[in-house]
Amino acid sequence: MKQDNLFSVEKETVADFSFDEAVADVFPDMLRRSIPGYENIIAMLGVLARCHVQDNTRVYDLGCSLGAATLSVHRQTRELSLQHICVDNSAAMIKRCASTLKRHMPAASVELICDDIQRIPIKNASVVLLNFTLQFLPKTTRLVLLKNIYKGLNSGGVLILSEKLLYDDAEVNQLFIQWHHEFKRANGYSDLEISQKRAAIENVLIPDTLNTHQTRLTEAGFSHVHQWFQAFNFSSLIAVKA
């Protein structure tokens, strides 16, 4: 695993974060050292998917990056006849995802799509994964996407949504940010790396509160919405279509 040191040298101006070649190259290390509980969430996505997946249906991984979530689902469901649809609008991510999935799940049915997840028709789905992706969409279009996912899910199907959270109370929000930064420090990131990464991502990753997510999922049509994971300000929800 290549080490992420993209923000280790002081930059004159910090450009907005993008999922380009340089990021894709170090992404597994960046995710593991930046998202508290990332490896746990990935492993549990497979476990949760196994509980809700339906044979002869589709599993969508929206914002798939390198395919870690799809791989986890496949590891728990390989005896079923599933079609995996992996979507990302970063060509650098999709290219690497293709070779990883070909290597680790060569016999599975996998369709890789390099496009905006907002343009993807969802059909015959039993599991849809949005693992740390919704937060990169404009706030105004998030509900439209969730409604589209709800429409394309079969009855009994689930959406699993993982996100960085915002807190309404500024002091509480600051406390969670402090804990998160301490987590990054414990994983070897310097203060310079933490502050430059923060500057790069703050206009790109726009978090919502837990309450906003729950309300929006309900408005999209989901009858059961449960928070199943949280580590500091990183959380995952499961929403079931009745």
Ligand SMILES: C[S@@+](CC[C@H](N)C(=O)[O-])C[C@H]1O[C@@H](n2cnc3c(N)ncnc32)[C@H](O)[C@@H]1O
């Ligand atoms: C934090 S990463 C997701 C991590 C990945 N789901 C995992 O579990 O390892 C966010 C991904 O979403 C993709 N993305 C962001 N906005 C997108 C959009 N509108 N359409 C498609 N992909 C998008 C980015 O290119 C990036 O690969």
